[in-house]
Amino acid sequence: MEKLRKMNRKRINRIISLSEELRWKIGDDFHDNLTESIYADASKIVEDSVTYTNKKSRFRLDVNIDKIVTSKIWGFPIMLFILGVVLWLTIIGANYPSGLLSELLLDITHPILKNFGESVGLPWWLNGFLFDGVYLAVAWVIAVMLPPMAIFFPLFTLLEDFGYLPRVAFNMDTMFKKSGAHGKQALTMTMGFGCNAAGVIATRIIDSPRERLIAIITNNFSLCNGRWPTQILLATIFIGAVVPESYSSFVSLSAVIGIAVLGIFFMFFFSWALSKTMLKGEVSTFNLELPPYRRPVFWKTIYTSLIDRTLIVLWRAIVFAAPAGAVIWLISNIDVGNESIASWIIHALDGFGFLLGLNGVILLAYIVAIPANEIVIPTILMLTIMVTGISGGEGAGVMFELDSFNAMGDILKEGGWTLLTAVNVMLFSLLHNPCSTTIYTIYKETRSVKWTVVASVLPVIVGLIVTFLVAQIWRILL
Amino acid sequence: MESKANNTCDNCIHFNVGELKKLGIKTANFDFVVALAGNPNTGKSTVFNALTGLRQHTGNWPGKTVTRAEGAFEYQQQKFKLIDLPGTYSLLSTSNDEEVARNFILFGKPTVTVIVVDASRLERNLNLVLQILEITSSAVLCLNLMDEAGRNNIKIDTRTLSKDLGIPVIPTVARSQNGIPELIQTISELANGKIKCKRYNIKNIPNNIEKSVQVLSEEIEKEYPNISNSRWIAFRLLEGDTQIIEALENGEIA
Numbered sequence: 001m002e003k004l005r006k007m008n009r010k011r012i013n014r015i016i017s018l019s020e021e022l023r024w025k026i027g028d029d030f031h032d033n034l035t036e037s038i039y040a041d042a043s044k045i046v047e048d049s050v051t052y053t054n055k056k057s058r059f060r061l062d063v064n065i066d067k068i069v070t071s072k073i074w075g076f077p078i079m080l081f082i083l084g085v086v087l088w089l090t091i092i093g094a095n096y097p098s099g100l101l102s103e104l105l106l107d108i109t110h111p112i113l114k115n116f117g118e119s120v121g122l123p124w125w126l127n128g129f130l131f132d133g134v135y136l137a138v139a140w141v142i143a144v145m146l147p148p149m150a151i152f153f154p155l156f157t158l159l160e161d162f163g164y165l166p167r168v169a170f171n172m173d174t175m176f177k178k179s180g181a182h183g184k185q186a187l188t189m190t191m192g193f194g195c196n197a198a199g200v201i202a203t204r205i206i207d208s209p210r211e212r213l214i215a216i217i218t219n220n221f222s223l224c225n226g227r228w229p230t231q232i233l234l235a236t237i238f239i240g241a242v243v244p245e246s247y248s249s250f251v252s253l254s255a256v257i258g259i260a261v262l263g264i265f266f267m268f269f270f271s272w273a274l275s276k277t278m279l280k281g282e283v284s285t286f287n288l289e290l291p292p293y294r295r296p297v298f299w300k301t302i303y304t305s306l307i308d309r310t311l312i313v314l315w316r317a318i319v320f321a322a323p324a325g326a327v328i329w330l331i332s333n334i335d336v337g338n339e340s341i342a343s344w345i346i347h348a349l350d351g352f353g354f355l356l357g358l359n360g361v362i363l364l365a366y367i368v369a370i371p372a373n374e375i376v377i378p379t380i381l382m383l384t385i386m387v388t389g390i391s392g393g394e395g396a397g398v399m400f401e402l403d404s405f406n407a408m409g410d411i412l413k414e415g416g417w418t419l420l421t422a423v424n425v426m427l428f429s430l431l432h433n434p435c436s437t438t439i440y441t442i443y444k445e446t447r448s449v450k451w452t453v454v455a456s457v458l459p460v461i462v463g464l465i466v467t468f469l470v471a472q473i474w475r476i477l478l
Numbered sequence: 479m480e481s482k483a484n485n486t487c488d489n490c491i492h493f494n495v496g497e498l499k500k501l502g503i504k505t506a507n508f509d510f511v512v513a514l515a516g517n518p519n520t521g522k523s524t525v526f527n528a529l530t531g532l533r534q535h536t537g538n539w540p541g542k543t544v545t546r547a548e549g550a551f552e553y554q555q556q557k558f559k560l561i562d563l564p565g566t567y568s569l570l571s572t573s574n575d576e577e578v579a580r581n582f583i584l585f586g587k588p589t590v591t592v593i594v595v596d597a598s599r600l601e602r603n604l605n606l607v608l609q610i611l612e613i614t615s616s617a618v619l620c621l622n623l624m625d626e627a628g629r630n631n632i633k634i635d636t637r638t639l640s641k642d643l644g645i646p647v648i649p650t651v652a653r654s655q656n657g658i659p660e661l662i663q664t665i666s667e668l669a670n671g672k673i674k675c676k677r678y679n680i681k682n683i684p685n686n687i688e689k690s691v692q693v694l695s696e697e698i699e700k701e702y703p704n705i706s707n708s709r710w711i712a713f714r715l716l717e718g719d720t721q722i723i724e725a726l727e728n729g730e731i732a
Contacts, residue, residue: 009727011701011702014701016698019694019712019715019716022693023716024718033684035685037681037684038605038680040682041604041608042602045639045642046601048642049642050601050633050634050635051634052632053632252637283714423685
């Protein structure tokens, strides 16, 4: 065996020394020469087998579209416009099905389940735990989150299939370069608008480790699908309500876009700050190919994005909502002293929450919702109902009408929400720690505790500072 | 029931594709390994999905598949394991995704390599095709996006192309499944040795380099008679690729 290895070693050495000798002889343009020969071969082959029947019309349409959507003047307005249309369709499309679902799941099914539990003789605590805790949380998630996701995702996927994303990257390339980051970060950022964990994985397309880390750490500033509905909901309920009804959808839309743009601003700012401090280095250059526009296979895209994205994400939300519902019910129903655990925590957090223009319920909800951003709003609603003692879903108090956004608004206002609370929750939803899936993905991709901690803590600190400042300024001015 | 081969149906692709089983991610106990290579954004993942029945996410932007994805299909009682490699423009440089693709084609020794190209951008795509053909001749060219080529008034003489490259050429429109039955049939025939490919060697190489490559590859063949792609290894050695040297030492290539 040893002998064999020695022999092998000898043979290899002979080949290597021969190759070195030859390399010396042919000089250092070997690589270029080889590349040129390949291109020469390719052009000969194409000459023999490819014919253009009408040379002029090739790609003319694509080129013309690109001239507009990547132009200096129109590039950014068109980007904002497209984002606006997608969000607008989501806002106007989601309210009605959301109302239907909450009537079905909360007003009709929930009492039936509770009565059923009583009739089969479940003890009150088990009945409450199962149907007021686990079931309600899941039902809220479906009613609140499913409709916006089922509209937003397919629209986003259609854009992706059409070939618009590389144009976004093209438009933003110079800005990324100026901030010391890689131009391909535009692609990972847009993926982050779908899901931050997916965005973090997508950073593998960036070769330089420095620029990749920047892309990973700042990906959380892209609003993900778990947070879009939160933004849309709060903007519709609180900000849209400030102006006359004919403007309300336009104003709430602008607010959501404003938050998304603010996220992009923070992403650039921290890319720049990181590249000037912890992650110094050169910006690498790269080639970005603008692929041809392709007409998406419409129904197939709708189908796969519903099945693959919407339902998977919804399923994940449900999986995390069920235990969260259990936790919420338990902490609201187990008393320590003469108050429930939830009340204790909420009251303890209320002071700090006030400083941030938030409240204890919201902060507790963000702790409960670390596994998934999708369950923040349902958690807030449940905690508010349980703590304020208003009854949600059945009987007196809040009724769920078809217009479910207003019903949710009533619950929140009952819980002491003002316009400032809504604005700051929207800001905090943009600027807080990534969900646990994303944190785990960041660790898997970087294999570094340090960078995982940086990526997780940085956005929370920013969020605390921003909400604090907004709350103080707001209270001084208004 | 065994049927005789003289039944005309048996030779018809569309009949045989009836025996296609898309196995999704059940990749155990395969008979052949098939690699899927090509430039970014040519529809590799769409071809992958069409063959395996998986719904690997596809999107119209380059660099979407960042790792290799695996799937499988069964055709005429033989199982094929399919590897979707990240899209690359070349195999000659050092970036991560190119390494994944290059190493798999070289060391993974797929039985068949399906090279997916964008028919409307053939010339640029050929750069990668010719490099792959230096490594392996057991390949099939999947001329994808034929509909776009048609829309852009591009006509491709697939017979001449096939002759020039020495491998079968199958025009497809993967997203509407056009040409996929033919592709499957060809993969199967290649795997079972029913189609013989002709080795393609890059021709327009300057004389002094060509000579050096020949000397070196002859030497490699002398030491390792089992190596089929000595010319590619010679290219890499002349480039000073340390991975190739390591691979020779570990006996991964021979």
